[in-house]
Amino acid sequence: MFKRILIANRGEIALRIIRACRELGIETVAIFSEADRGSQYLDLADEAYCVGPAKSAQSYLRIDQVISAAEVGNVDAIHPGYGFLSENAHFNEVCRSCKIDFIGPTPEAMKALGDKNTAKAIAREAKVPVVPGSDGLIEDEAEAMRVAHEIGFPVLIKATAGGGGKGMRVASNDLALSSALQQARKEAQAAFGNPGVYLEKYILKPRHVEVQMIADHHGNAVHLWERDCSTQRRHQKLIEESPASNLPAKTRQAICEAAVRLIKTANYTNAGTVEFIVDQDHNFYFIEVNARIQVEHPVTEMVTGIDLIKSQIRVAAGERLPFQQSDIHLRGCAIECRINAENPAKNFQPSPGKITQMFVPGGRGVRFDSHAHPGYVVPAHYDSMIGKLIVHQPTRDEAIACMIRALDELRVEGIATTASFLKEVLQNVHFVEGNIDTTFVERTMLQ
Numbered sequence: 001m002f003k004r005i006l007i008a009n010r011g012e013i014a015l016r017i018i019r020a021c022r023e024l025g026i027e028t029v030a031i032f033s034e035a036d037r038g039s040q041y042l043d044l045a046d047e048a049y050c051v052g053p054a055k056s057a058q059s060y061l062r063i064d065q066v067i068s069a070a071e072v073g074n075v076d077a078i079h080p081g082y083g084f085l086s087e088n089a090h091f092n093e094v095c096r097s098c099k100i101d102f103i104g105p106t107p108e109a110m111k112a113l114g115d116k117n118t119a120k121a122i123a124r125e126a127k128v129p130v131v132p133g134s135d136g137l138i139e140d141e142a143e144a145m146r147v148a149h150e151i152g153f154p155v156l157i158k159a160t161a162g163g164g165g166k167g168m169r170v171a172s173n174d175l176a177l178s179s180a181l182q183q184a185r186k187e188a189q190a191a192f193g194n195p196g197v198y199l200e201k202y203i204l205k206p207r208h209v210e211v212q213m214i215a216d217h218h219g220n221a222v223h224l225w226e227r228d229c230s231t232q233r234r235h236q237k238l239i240e241e242s243p244a245s246n247l248p249a250k251t252r253q254a255i256c257e258a259a260v261r262l263i264k265t266a267n268y269t270n271a272g273t274v275e276f277i278v279d280q281d282h283n284f285y286f287i288e289v290n291a292r293i294q295v296e297h298p299v300t301e302m303v304t305g306i307d308l309i310k311s312q313i314r315v316a317a318g319e320r321l322p323f324q325q326s327d328i329h330l331r332g333c334a335i336e337c338r339i340n341a342e343n344p345a346k347n348f349q350p351s352p353g354k355i356t357q358m359f360v361p362g363g364r365g366v367r368f369d370s371h372a373h374p375g376y377v378v379p380a381h382y383d384s385m386i387g388k389l390i391v392h393q394p395t396r397d398e399a400i401a402c403m404i405r406a407l408d409e410l411r412v413e414g415i416a417t418t419a420s421f422l423k424e425v426l427q428n429v430h431f432v433e434g435n436i437d438t439t440f441v442e443r444t445m446l447q
């Protein structure tokens with residue numbers, strides 16, 4: 001097992017990883033930017049090093065600075081958390097060349113799945129359903145037109161280097177397709193340095209269902225069932241839950257088995273998530289793989305009883321998974337609300353600043369993953385999530401009631417938060433009935 005781990009991240013996920021390491025008897029080295037200097041959670045690490053100024057491009061994203069901290073801290077491994085360098089295959093390779101274990105998939109698997117077009121090809125090879133569309137990258141306008149007429153409008157152009165909704169364009173006719181293709185290419189080149197795009201049938205009102213996976217280095221790969229992350233606004237997830245409600249048992253089983261086939265075919269190791277969209281007729285299609293631990297991993301931990309961060313560390317250290325597929329059962333329902341320092345009344349404008357007062361909810365089945373506390377100053381430089389409120393109850397109805405109760409208890413003063421809006425979502429008739437898709441928040445609550 002590792003003796004010492006560097007956590008290449010900040011905020012709640014850094015704290016989550018520090019806590020897991022402490023329980024495993026592993027020493028921790030934290031890093032921080034100038035904006036995070038003095039943050040209380042850093043005191044819980046054994047050591048902490050500054051990696052640069054507030055801007056993440058000059059600190060948390062600086063491979064040289066992060067590796068320097070790892071060398072000075074003399075660690076065996078790096079946990080990248082989510083965001084920042086977590087899906088950077090080059091960083092992963094640099095770790096390998098420095099003989100530091102990267103807690104995540106190999107650079108090869110990360111690279112293959114990081115390119116969405118390659119990932120889609122692997123899915124086809126694994127007999128995993130994909131959205132009808134171009135067979136590979138689109139070479140020119142004539143090919144785009146041919147494919148669009150074959151599958152029918154509307155179509156969606158996606159950047160192969162994109163993901164999470166970045167670099168996507170919808171087109172509903174020939175004329176729109178021509179300009180969307182040009183724009184998508186230009187945007188993809190500017191944003192990712194890769195102009196490659198592919199084309200898919202645009203699925204209307206899809207649900208976002210993702211399957212949590214974990215695989216060891218001994219050929220064991222299992223799924224930890226699914227999460228529904230349809231409750232989102234502008235590609236920002238608001239609420240995640242497990243299990244997905246109103247998903248036929250057969251569909252659910254088929255999605256989870258497809259996810260296992262995919263990661264086995266990709267020789268994927270460690271934790272990862274296979275993302276699907278599910279249409280109104282319960283057809284499911286592979287979309288992309290998230291080759292990292294995700295923000296919403298706690299809902300899966302609550303319903304399966306498996307600690308995903310500890311599992312990641314054990315697998316990276318070469319241990320065998322201590323469970324097999326038949327050991328993994330779902331118990332009850334878990335829901336997570338992301339608490340962001342944003343003002344819902346001002347179009348979710350970020351609301352950084354000092355938290356003057358704070359009361360954290362508790363009680364049976366309530367978990368709050370957060371690095372925030374009274375007196376904490378939310379920096380303006382990073383994403384605005386200040387905590388995750390997670391509840392676990394026997395049924396979805398009870399989980400909703402528990403979450404509303406917990407949101408009512410939560411008090412954060414000095415800054416605006418999304419808590420009141422989340423409560424409204426939980427009371428929205430579509431949400432209550434489990435009649436959710438990726439458009440219902442924007443269709444029924446905003447505008």
Ligand code: MV4
Pocket residue numbers: 131156163164165166200201202203204206207208229230232235275277287288438
């Ligand atoms: C789609 C789609 C409809 N049709 N693909 C957006 C994020 C990226 N991971 C995939 N996304 C989508 N792909 C086809 N062919 C609709 C979305 C989509 C979406 C997916 C998941 C969660 C939220 C979303 C919000 C808008 C659009």
